[in-house]
Amino acid sequence: MDTAVSVLNVTKNYGDVEALRDLSLDFPRGQLTSLLGPSGCGKTTLLKIIAGLLEPTAGNIEIDGKQITGPGEDRAFVFQDFALLPWANVLRNVSFGLELRGVAKSEREAIAEKYINNVGLTGFEKSYPHELSGGMRQRVGLARALSVDSKVLLLDEPFSAVDEQNRRKFQEDMLELVRNENKTFIFVTHSIEEAVYVSDQIAILLPRPSRVSEIIRPKGFRSAGVENIRRSKEYLDIVDQIWASLRNYVE
Amino acid sequence: MLVIKSMNRSLFLKLLSAFIVFGTWELAGRIPVSYAFPTFFESMQALFAMTMDGSIFVAYAETLKPLTLGVAISAVSGIGLGLWIGLSSRFEWLFSPIFIVMQAAPLAALIPILVMAYGIGLTSKVFVVCIMAMPVIVLNTASAVRNTPTSIKDMGRSFLATDRDVILKIIIPAASPVIFSGLRLGISAGFIGAILSELKITPTGVGDIITYSRSIADYPSMYAAIFSIIVLAVLFLNGLERVENYLFEGNNRGYVSD
Numbered sequence A: 001m002d003t004a005v006s007v008l009n010v011t012k013n014y015g016d017v018e019a020l021r022d023l024s025l026d027f028p029r030g031q032l033t034s035l036l037g038p039s040g041c042g043k044t045t046l047l048k049i050i051a052g053l054l055e056p057t058a059g060n061i062e063i064d065g066k067q068i069t070g071p072g073e074d075r076a077f078v079f080q081d082f083a084l085l086p087w088a089n090v091l092r093n094v095s096f097g098l099e100l101r102g103v104a105k106s107e108r109e110a111i112a113e114k115y116i117n118n119v120g121l122t123g124f125e126k127s128y129p130h131e132l133s134g135g136m137r138q139r140v141g142l143a144r145a146l147s148v149d150s151k152v153l154l155l156d157e158p159f160s161a162v163d164e165q166n167r168r169k170f171q172e173d174m175l176e177l178v179r180n181e182n183k184t185f186i187f188v189t190h191s192i193e194e195a196v197y198v199s200d201q202i203a204i205l206l207p208r209p210s211r212v213s214e215i216i217r218p219k220g221f222r223s224a225g226v227e228n229i230r231r232s233k234e235y236l237d238i239v240d241q242i243w244a245s246l247r248n249y250v251e
Numbered sequence B: 001m002l003v004i005k006s007m008n009r010s011l012f013l014k015l016l017s018a019f020i021v022f023g024t025w026e027l028a029g030r031i032p033v034s035y036a037f038p039t040f041f042e043s044m045q046a047l048f049a050m051t052m053d054g055s056i057f058v059a060y061a062e063t064l065k066p067l068t069l070g071v072a073i074s075a076v077s078g079i080g081l082g083l084w085i086g087l088s089s090r091f092e093w094l095f096s097p098i099f100i101v102m103q104a105a106p107l108a109a110l111i112p113i114l115v116m117a118y119g120i121g122l123t124s125k126v127f128v129v130c131i132m133a134m135p136v137i138v139l140n141t142a143s144a145v146r147n148t149p150t151s152i153k154d155m156g157r158s159f160l161a162t163d164r165d166v167i168l169k170i171i172i173p174a175a176s177p178v179i180f181s182g183l184r185l186g187i188s189a190g191f192i193g194a195i196l197s198e199l200k201i202t203p204t205g206v207g208d209i210i211t212y213s214r215s216i217a218d219y220p221s222m223y224a225a226i227f228s229i230i231v232l233a234v235l236f237l238n239g240l241e242r243v244e245n246y247l248f249e250g251n252n253r254g255y256v257s258d
Helices: A043-051 A090-094 A096-100 A105-118 A134-147 A164-180 A192-198 A233-249 B006-030 B040-052 B055-087 B089-104 B107-118 B122-146 B150-158 B163-200 B205-215 B219-247 B249-253
Strands: A003-014 A017-028 A032-036 A058-063 A075-078 A152-156 A184-189 A201-206 A211-216
Touching (some): A003 A184, A017 A043, A017 A201, A032 A043, A032 A192, A043 A184, A075 A134, A090 A134, A096 A105, A096 A134, A096 B163, A105 A134, A134 A164, A164 A184, A192 A233, A201 A233, A211 A233, B040 B219, B055 B089, B055 B122, B055 B163, B089 B122, B107 B122, B150 B163
Parallel strands (some): A032 A184, A032 A201, A075 A152
Antiparallel strands (some): A003 A058, A201 A211
16 A cells, blocks of 8 residues: 555653554555544644644654655645634635745736635635635635645544534535545544545544554445445444444543 | 614714714813813814914924824834744743833833933933833733734644744734734823823923913813814824724634634
């Protein structure tokens, strides 16, 4: 299997608290891997370490075999709370990543236009974030991450602040994105159904200190088409199996 | 009321509130609540007379010197210092207490010390304006900078912002509403400081009109001078608000996290 991102023996301590202990995990190229676990299991911490936003206490992260030292052009981040600039309109928010990379204004706005169109926000370029619904704001966040065209996309519970119907639409869109964009997706979620629905590989993390307890790779139902996934027996079995192993950890 | 379109409503309300305030003033002057309290129209007449003979302009030429100098120094160095304090925990520990003490100090009682140190000239007056204006600007800026949401700073770093980018493109715009409210409070305090310095150090400019008119019991002129400084402050603060809306349009309408 072709590995895009490797987490190698990562340990992270906050003072005396051990958040991650000796955690190793491989992320296959061009696929979506979910990090799933109960709250407080360190999945967001792990994602931020991969993003280069946090330093691991020990161990390291390799992307295409090269060790990372901080945030890089090869990764883009989608935030749980969207992290949009409230004083900037949609166009500037989407092109902000390119702006920070020094891309000229006309060029970055042309690229941003394209991704605004891709996520279905055409006509809202001049709107400000507070004028948009939660789902639309996250589309802005997604367009911003896509527009820098990095190989790895890191998503931190991207749909948890979005309403149920929008979330379902997002999940369908994720499947299409994974199929069409040649990128590696690392997806943090606390929703078992969401993880099973969108993932090629699910890593179950157990807490205190966090370690990978299980890796599940759904096989059959992905080819069945988006409308049939939730009915497939394999989908339902995996959801049950994950719940069985997580239920002891829910307080 | 029906004829008033909603677009004009805010103008209407402003005029209404001005009418109520000035009407009450006029009434209070006519009763009179005090021998030393002139009516609104008497004060306006005095203001008109001072405008016609040019004395108010001569006075403002004098008052605006310490005022603009003090406000400019307070705004620039206050925001600068506030940024510095907000960005580094060490400087908070070092400087915050100074500004908290400055803010709480009974300034009028400290003026003699300033006069002994810097004389009765412009320097002392600029100091008074700065002592009035700076603390709130510094403290507001520092706390706004420190309270920039972590997630937008993380966002900047994850999209490869340099430290300079994070400060200029994220922290300052995010802090700007609170910085501007500090500026508004600080500058109004600066206006008070400018008049205070002219009353307490040497009577010049508008402070001289106030002191002199009071000494010859020309109360309309005294109130006219006070009124004019309030009008100037209000106009200035409105101008500042326009600058803020122009610079950070989206900030004017709430936050993403609302």
